[in-house]
Amino acid sequence: QIVNSLNMVDRGIKERPDLCVLRETTMPAVLVETAFISNQEDAYKLMYRIEEFANAISRGITDAEKLF
Incomplete structure (x- = not known):
């Protein structure tokens, strides 16, 4: 949603399970x-x-909710 709405560069997903805020x-x-x-x-x-x-x-959150 950020990429499309604000014409940003999509740098992809970086999985970082080691980060405290995620772990x-x-x-x-x-x-x-x-x-x-x-x-x-x-x-x-x-x-x-x-x-x-x-x-x-x-919007990204509500879109992701539909996947679960």
Whole structure:
């Protein structure tokens, strides 16, 4: 949803079960890295298109719920 809504680059899924935020939970969990602040275009989107990121994440969650 983020890729399509905000014209971002799809960098794929990186499985990292060793990360505490993913390992130390009893529920399904995902860590979302929305953009890179070191990239000027990404940084602009993070500053001025926050609601669009939030909406895209929300849609992604509801889309994933349909798979379970």
